[in-house]
Amino acid sequence: MNQPPRVGPSGRPRGADVGAAVLDVDALIDDRGVGIIVCCGSGGVGKTTTSAALALRAAERGRRVVVLTIDPAKRLAQAMGIEALDNTPRPVTGVDGGPDGGSLDAMMLDMKRTFDEVVESQASPEKARQILENPFYIALSSSFAGTQEYMAMEKLGQLHADARAEGSYDLIVVDTPPSRSALDFLDAPERLSSFLDGRFIKLLLAPAKGPLKLVGAGFGLITNALTRLLGAQVLRDLQTFVAAIDTVFGGFRQRASKTYALLQDEGTAFLVVAAPERDALREAAYFVDRLSADRMPLAGLIVNRAAVPPAGDLSADEAMAASERLRRSDATSTTAGLLRLHADRTRLVEREAWLRDRFATSHPQVPTAVVPALATDVHDLDGLRRVGSLLGGDDASG
Amino acid sequence: MTDWPQVRLHVVTGKGGTGKSTVAAALALALATKGRNVLLCEVEGRQGIARMFDVDPLPFAERRLTTGLPDADGEPGVVHALHVDPEAALLEYLSLYYKLGRAGRALDRFGVIEFATTIAPGVRDVLLTGKVFEAVQRNSRNKGAIHYDAVVLDAPPTGRIVQFLNVSNELAGLAKVGPVKSQADTMMTLFRSPRTAVHLVTVLEEMPVQETADGIGELRAADLPVGGVVVNQVRPRDLTPDQLATLDAGTVAGELAEAGLDETQVDAVVTDLLLGGREHAERRALETAQRAIVDALDVPAYELPRLPQGVDLGALYELAGLLRDQGLA
Ligand SMILES: Nc1ncnc2c1ncn2[C@@H]1O[C@H](COP(=O)(O)OP(=O)(O)OP(=O)(O)O)[C@@H](O)[C@H]1O
Ligand SMILES: Nc1ncnc2c1ncn2[C@@H]1O[C@H](COP(=O)(O)OP(=O)(O)OP(=O)(O)O)[C@@H](O)[C@H]1O
Ligand SMILES: [Mg+2]
Ligand SMILES: [Mg+2]
Numbered sequence: 008m009n010q011p012p013r014v015g016p017s018g019r020p021r022g023a024d025v026g027a028a029v030l031d032v033d034a035l036i037d038d039r040g041v042g043i044i045v046c047c048g049s050g051g052v053g054k055t056t057t058s059a060a061l062a063l064r065a066a067e068r069g070r071r072v073v074v075l076t077i078d079p080a081k082r083l084a085q086a087m088g089i090e091a092l093d094n095t096p097r098p099v100t101g102v103d104g105g106p107d108g109g110s111l112d113a114m115m116l117d118m119k120r121t122f123d124e125v126v127e128s129q130a131s132p133e134k135a136r137q138i139l140e141n142p143f144y145i146a147l148s149s150s151f152a153g154t155q156e157y158m159a160m161e162k163l164g165q166l167h168a169d170a171r172a173e174g175s176y177d178l179i180v181v182d183t184p185p186s187r188s189a190l191d192f193l194d195a196p197e198r199l200s201s202f203l204d205g206r207f208i209k210l211l212l213a214p215a216k217g218p219l220k221l222v223g224a225g226f227g228l229i230t231n232a233l234t235r236l237l238g239a240q241v242l243r244d245l246q247t248f249v250a251a252i253d254t255v256f257g258g259f260r261q262r263a264s265k266t267y268a269l270l271q272d273e274g275t276a277f278l279v280v281a282a283p284e285r286d287a288l289r290e291a292a293y294f295v296d297r298l299s300a301d302r303m304p305l306a307g308l309i310v311n312r313a314a315v316p317p318a319g320d321l322s323a324d325e326a327m328a329a330s331e332r333l334r335r336s337d338a339t340s341t342t343a344g345l346l347r348l349h350a351d352r353t354r355l356v357e358r359e360a361w362l363r364d365r366f367a368t369s370h371p372q373v374p375t376a377v378v379p380a381l382a383t384d385v386h387d388l389d390g391l392r393r394v395g396s397l398l399g400g401d402d403a404s405g
Numbered sequence: 406m407t408d409w410p411q412v413r414l415h416v417v418t419g420k421g422g423t424g425k426s427t428v429a430a431a432l433a434l435a436l437a438t439k440g441r442n443v444l445l446c447e448v449e450g451r452q453g454i455a456r457m458f459d460v461d462p463l464p465f466a467e468r469r470l471t472t473g474l475p476d477a478d479g480e481p482g483v484v485h486a487l488h489v490d491p492e493a494a495l496l497e498y499l500s501l502y503y504k505l506g507r508a509g510r511a512l513d514r515f516g517v518i519e520f521a522t523t524i525a526p527g528v529r530d531v532l533l534t535g536k537v538f539e540a541v542q543r544n545s546r547n548k549g550a551i552h553y554d555a556v557v558l559d560a561p562p563t564g565r566i567v568q569f570l571n572v573s574n575e576l577a578g579l580a581k582v583g584p585v586k587s588q589a590d591t592m593m594t595l596f597r598s599p600r601t602a603v604h605l606v607t608v609l610e611e612m613p614v615q616e617t618a619d620g621i622g623e624l625r626a627a628d629l630p631v632g633g634v635v636v637n638q639v640r641p642r643d644l645t646p647d648q649l650a651t652l653d654a655g656t657v658a659g660e661l662a663e664a665g666l667d668e669t670q671v672d673a674v675v676t677d678l679l680l681g682g683r684e685h686a687e688r689r690a691l692e693t694a695q696r697a698i699v700d701a702l703d704v705p706a707y708e709l710p711r712l713p714q715g716v717d718l719g720a721l722y723e724l725a726g727l728l729r730d731q732g733l734a
Pocket of ligand 4: 425426427453559
């Protein structure tokens with residue numbers, strides 16, 4: 008096997024070691040021209056942690072920051088003082104904003120509430136009530152795959168407009184939902200609107216708008232079939248829902264396309280977060296390609312929870328061989344156990360370096376930062392500070 | 406001997422990324438002993454099975470995947486795979502149960518199928534679980550179709566599992582009457598019976614373990630049968646906490662020399678070995694604390710090691726062997 012390049016002798020893997028350019032995170036968060044940072048990535052890679060850590064670091068370097076988190080771990084939410092869901096940003100205490108007057112507000116997205124608020128702002132009270140009570144609306148606003156992404160964008164649009172109007176924030180950091188693929192963040196809003204533009208919805212709306220001579224017969228068949236399958240009430244609910252949502256949705260779509268334009272703006276920076284694993288890096292590669300296809304500004308890749316390379320040049324095989332020699336005379340030898348740990352770690356580091364190298368080869372233009380795995384979970388401001396300083400390129404031991 | 410002799414449907418859930426798909430695949434291999442047919446199902450449209458087993462993307466049709474893990478006399482059974490797609494399932498369901506004929510095609514033409522499978526509350530889940538239900542319930546009257554001795558479902562994550570299996574409840578807000586509703590009720594009878602077990606995969610970290618505990622509570626509250634907890638990606642335990650607490654540079658250096666390392670190698674590596682040992686001790690302590698929480702859940706637990714090389718096809722068989730030895734299969 009080809010020996011993958013060895014990484015950081017200082018005990019810290021850097022993107023540069025495998026041929027990728029280094030992402031300078033501090034330069035990014037210090038850049039006053041950057042007003043929005045979006046952290047994307049597949050499930051569980053560390054999007055929420057990274058968003059919060061970046062936001063905290065930016066605030067402590069003097070920026071006035073708001074971070075929009077989505078489903079943070081309970082203890083992290085508590086530490087940031089956002090465990091109560093009221094869908095508006097709250098100041099985080101314990102942030103040292105420094106001489107430049109940096110500050111950090113944080114909020115946790117309440118998807119259903121955001122959706123409800125949009126409906127309420129778009130429709131008369133009577134109509135809004137009708138929509139909010141409809142079972143199809145309830146399903147759409149609480150469990151449709153894509154609603155969370157859609158609402159994250161909606162909330163971003165609102166925060167941005169408010170920040171503009173009130174001058175309250177100069178940086179918005181956005182976490183993205185725990186979807187299986189980072190692409191969902193870009194695709195979901197489109198999926199929702201094309202769904203609401205779908206043939207069936209059009210059809211249900213059509214009778215209200217005028218005679219539908221051509222499809223009339225087919226439509227009768229459908230309503231009969233649906234009634235047989237689900238009962239008549241369902242069809243009535245459905246028609247109410249479709250008629251009501253149609254009036255509201257025009258406004259929705261307009262707002263979504265405004266937010267989309269905001270994402271393409273040069274004041275926005277996308278960070279793709281990935282774990283140093285095959286699946287996560289493949290997802291990251293898809294996402295990077297999509298961002299460029301959609302002309303969205305990519306700032307770089309963050310490889311999170313990387314294994315820290317051991318010092319010395321004892322290879323995994325040598326360590327295993329030595330471990331086995333020791334075990335032959337003493338099955339419970341401490342040193343043998345340590346050698347095995349060393350071998351495991353070396354193999355992991357080699358595999359991760361190889362995976363990152365593959366990514367860098369196919370995407371040489373993507374600057375990369377590598378954040379080592381901490382020994383414990385990240386659930387308080389100090390933990391976030393440590394991740395922040397690792398993002399900024401400080402040493403792991405700090 | 407398996408701990409779950411009565412179970413025909415093994416549902417594998419867990420927090421995202423903990424190893425549901427890996428464990429479901431390994432469990433299917435482990436269950437496929439001599440003469441048995443096992444079906445491995447996935448429902449999230451991700452083609453995880455195809456990726457893990459390195460085969461072409463699966464169509465919406467059962468196909469032979471591979472042979473199972475051989476047992477003592479060396480003869481394995483067969484693992485089949487099925488990727489359940491909600492739109493295809495709805496069409497199949499309509500033609501099978503309602504002979505809708507022309508109306509069925511019209512439904513498709515007008516986008517109703519797409520509509521129903523994307524939004525109608527619960528319909529999507531009923532369709533996905535319905536197909537799995539059919540594979541479990543299938544009997545010898547159904548000529549030509551394979552009769553499965555066990556079905557393993559790579560299920561949605563813990564946060565959605567109760568909603569996913571609790572189909573009749575989910576439909577309650579929508580279809581109060583009609584055949585879809587009664588179909589859902591029949592399915593619930595199987596899911597609530599001892600022929601089903603919902604296994605939860607976790608890693609020994611705080612959030613996943615908490616989610617596992619919550620998930621068990623929710624499953625029980627919904628009368629769904631909790632199976633085992635599969636503790637995945639466990640770090641090696643060949644060093645005792647005592648050994649880790651009393652690491653000594655001199656002793657380690659001496660033993661390294663004994664193991665044949667020359668002096669420069671020893672000098673280069675000894676500090677790092679100790680550092681690695683201490684870091685390992687820290688993580689192990691966290692794992693031990695989380696493991697105690699798992700034990701307190703009072704559910705059978707099974708353990709799989711963290712494989713430093715990642716999971717390839719061979720590793721799936723290795724994990725299958727470990728699950729079989731521990732009695733999950
Ligand atoms: N560098 C790190 N070292 C150690 N633990 C980390 C690190 N980054 C994240 N974690 C931990 O990993 C877990 C998952 O992180 P996080 O919640 O940020 O991921 P996510 O991408 O937001 O997940 P989801 O897709 O579910 O929203 C958390 O327990 C977090 O504390
Ligand atoms: N015992 C193990 N040792 C090493 N790696 C493992 C182990 N189990 C799982 N993995 C790896 O962890 C990653 C996640 O595993 P898997 O895809 O099975 O999780 P999942 O719970 O199905 O995830 P998702 O929620 O995304 O469906 C994969 O890269 C897999 O190869
Ligand atoms: Mg998150
Ligand atoms: Mg999976």
